[in-house]
Amino acid sequence: MSKGFRTISIHCSKCRTLLYKYYKGGTGGLVKCFEDRIAEDHTKGDLICPKCGQEFARLRMIQNKRAHKIIQGKVYTKGMTRK
16 A cells, blocks of 8 residues: 555454454544455455454445445454554
């Protein structure tokens, strides 16, 4: 990816399974994941945790790009900077 992005890990909050490695830009919280920024996808692409079956996101079009809108409380991240 380009300058200003960092790689974070996105995990299921219920069973702690790794879902994505994602290139995150900016300092805000994780609200959405653009599909073109997902570095590693450990799901089947159906927005459901492969281990426990919990739905963690919904597919949306944001800025004319496909994005996974994260359901609040369903995931946690590692690699984010804390304020």
